[in-house]
Amino acid sequence: xxxxxxxxxxxxxxxxxxxxxxxxxxxxxxxxxxxxxxxxxxxxxxxxxxxxxxxxxxxxxxxxxxxxxxxxxxxxxxxxxxxxxxxxxxxxxxxxxxxxxxxxxxxxxxxxxxxxxxxxxxxxxxxxxxxxxxxxxxxxxxxxxxxxxxxxxxxxxxxxxxxxxxxxxxxxxxxxxxxxxxxxxxxxxxxxxxxxxxxxxxxxxxxxxxxxxxxxxxxxxxxxxxxxxxxxxxxxxxxxxxxxxxxxxxxxxxxxxxxxxxxxxxxxxxxxxxxxxxxxxxxxxxxxxxxxxxxxxxxxxxxxxxxxxxxxxxxxxxxxxxxxxxxxxxxxxxxxxxxxxxxxxxxxxxxxxxxxxxxxxxxxxxxxxxxxxxxxxxxxxxxxxxxxxxxxxxx
Numbered sequence: 001x002x003x004x005x006x007x008x009x010x011x012x013x014x015x016x017x018x019x020x021x022x023x024x025x026x027x028x029x030x031x032x033x034x035x036x037x038x039x040x041x042x043x044x045x046x047x048x049x050x051x052x053x054x055x056x057x058x059x060x061x062x063x064x065x066x067x068x069x070x071x072x073x074x075x076x077x078x079x080x081x082x083x084x085x086x087x088x089x090x091x092x093x094x095x096x097x098x099x100x101x102x103x104x105x106x107x108x109x110x111x112x113x114x115x116x117x118x119x120x121x122x123x124x125x126x127x128x129x130x131x132x133x134x135x136x137x138x139x140x141x142x143x144x145x146x147x148x149x150x151x152x153x154x155x156x157x158x159x160x161x162x163x164x165x166x167x168x169x170x171x172x173x174x175x176x177x178x179x180x181x182x183x184x185x186x187x188x189x190x191x192x193x194x195x196x197x198x199x200x201x202x203x204x205x206x207x208x209x210x211x212x213x214x215x216x217x218x219x220x221x222x223x224x225x226x227x228x229x230x231x232x233x234x235x236x237x238x239x240x241x242x243x244x245x246x247x248x249x250x251x252x253x254x255x256x257x258x259x260x261x262x263x264x265x266x267x268x269x270x271x272x273x274x275x276x277x278x279x280x281x282x283x284x285x286x287x288x289x290x291x292x293x294x295x296x297x298x299x300x301x302x303x304x305x306x307x308x309x310x311x312x313x314x315x316x317x318x319x320x321x322x323x324x325x326x327x328x329x330x331x332x333x334x335x336x337x338x339x340x341x342x343x344x345x346x347x348x349x350x351x352x353x354x355x356x357x358x359x360x361x362x363x364x365x366x367x368x369x370x371x372x373x374x375x376x377x378x379x380x381x382x383x384x385x386x387x388x389x390x391x392x393x394x395x
Contacts, residue, residue, distance in 0.1 A: 004316050004328035008335060011308055014299040015338045021296070022180075022342045024188035026349055029241055034150030035143070044072040045145055045204075046124040050111035052080050054132035055089040062093045064136040073141075076118065077132075080111035086132075105216070108200075109225075113216035123207045125149075131201040133247050134159075140243040144204040147240045154209060154230055154237040157202030158183060158244040162354075164251050171249040174260075176347065176355035177302040184346045185296070186239045194292040195236030198227035202245035209235045221266030228274050228293060232281055236289040264301050271297055302343075309339045 047065050051058060058077075065075055077095040079087035081103055091097045100114045112129060119127065126148050128141060140157060148155045161178045163171040186196040200223035213229045215222075227237050275294050282291035299305065313336045316328040347355065 004319060004325075005331060008312050008316060008328050008331035011312055011335050012331060012338075013295070014305060015309065015335045015342070017295045018185070018299050018305070018342045019338050020192075021185040021188035021299075022346050024191045025184045026345065027191050029187060029190055031242065032150070035147050035240065035242070037146065037150075039146060039149060042070075042072065043125040043145055043149060044074075045069070045126045045128055045141060046074040046076060046119050047128045047130055047141070048112065048115035048119070049075070049077045049090075049095070049130050049132050050080055050108050050115065051077055051082070051086050051090065051132040052108075052111070053082050053084045053086060055082075055084045055086040057133050058086060058089055059093055061130065061132055061134055061136070062090065062095055065130060065141075066094060068136065068139070068141040074119075074124065076115055078111045078115045078118075080108075080114070081106055107217060107222065109215050109217040109222035112222070113214070116210060116215060120211065123211065125207055126204050127207060127210050128204045129201060130245065131247065134201050134245045135247070136202075137244045137246075140202070140245065143243040144202075144240060147238065148204045148206060151238045152206055153235040154198065154206075154227065155204045155240050156186070156196055156198055156237050157204075158186075158239075158241045159199040159202045160244055160246045161249055162246060164248040167249065167251050169249070169251065170359075172355045172359050174249060176351040179350050179354065180302060180343075180346050183241070184350055185299075187241055189292065189296065190239040190241065192292075194296075195231060195289045196227075196239040197293065197296065198223040198237050201247070202243075203237075209233075221263065221270055224267070224270045224297075225274075228270070228278065228297070231290050231293050232278070234287075236293060264304065267301060268304075271300070305339065309335050 047069070049058075049061065049065070062075065062077070069075060075095045077086070077090035077097050078100060079090065079097055080100045082099075087097050087099050098114065098118050100111060102110070116127070126145055128144060130136065144155050144157055159182050161171075161175065161182075163169075163175060182199055189196050200221075203223070209230060212233065213226065215226065217225070230236065275297055278290050278294035278297070281287065282289075282294060300308070309332075313329070313332040316332040320326045320329040
């Protein structure tokens with residue numbers, strides 16, 4: 001009884017965190033005065049684009065960035081371990097290009113660190129990281145710069161993924177899950193005056209913050225790690241949802257599977273490594289920002305949380321029906337109700353357009369794919385560190 005009750009009770013924590021975030025997100029965000037107030041002094045921005053074999057889709061991204069640069073701003077492309085003509089394409093497009101060749105140390109974090117080392121010779125006031133396959137909304141750089149100047153800590157723009165035109169793969173559920181993770185939950189945290197996790201692109205940092213943390217790593221989710229490292233130094237990230245950067249999901253089954261495995265594997269590894277430490281640091285310091293990020297990090301990917309909630313409900317209910325205790329089943333049932341309330345509220349407010357109700361019929365097939373994915377991970381399947389995922393050219 002105690003084991004089953006403890007299992008269901010532990011699962012109540014991420015479900016409760018998710019429910020609080022979703023309910024808080026139902027309120028529309030408001031612009032703070034400093035987010036719209038023009039800067040009276042010139043602040044230089046350097047935009048760093050880590051690129052690994054991205055020549056095919058790089059130009060639209062660079063065009064979006066260049067259109068928003070001001071006097072003294074810089075566009076730096078890090079051509080990292082490329083075997084194509086990424087460096088030449090970037091240079092022809094007017095970017096400042098630095099080449100990194102180190103096949104023993106592969107990872108986006110290494111490319112980001114290389115860019116910061118390069119910039120340290122003439123540091124800007126702010127650094128913005130943008131992935132090489134993203135499109136930027138107009139005025140993104142200016143909005144992030146005003147906000148970053150106001151809060152003096154990292155600022156995360158809204159990062160959205162969408163299905164490519166004529167994609168052979170149906171990404172509607174993945175798109176809804178992405179909306180929940182990158183829009184709904186951060187919006188709820190913002191409305192609660194809390195920090196958010198970094199998302200990997202559309203991230204702006206004051207130079208004093210980004211130059212003080214180690215970046216060079218092959219971590220699978222370097223954005224999560226970077227945000228947590230900075231939070232421990234008192235520089236937790238701030239969410240600015242009024243400008244967005246977008247990318248597209250992979251267009252091949254292999255690319256889709258590889259990308260999702262990297263995300264899930266990296267997220268779960270980060271939970272195990274950071275949550276205990278963040279909880280300890282937050283409690284010792286009385287730092288609510290660190291505690292909020294630790295609790296937010298405890299929420300696993302949506303599909304995994306769904307499988308855990310449903311699985312514990314079936315298990316505890318079966319034990320109860322066979323004559324066992326009912327308390328674990330009641331706790332698990334509460335988790336199930338809370339989880340479906342989260343999903344229903346988020347879907348009704350934010351996700352109906354990308355995930356129509358009639359597509360719920362396909363969830364059985366999707367669940368089987370996820371079970372196979374998690375099964376492979378349990379028996380030791382690992383994801384690559386940093387590869388270019390198959391996707392259409394941004395448009």
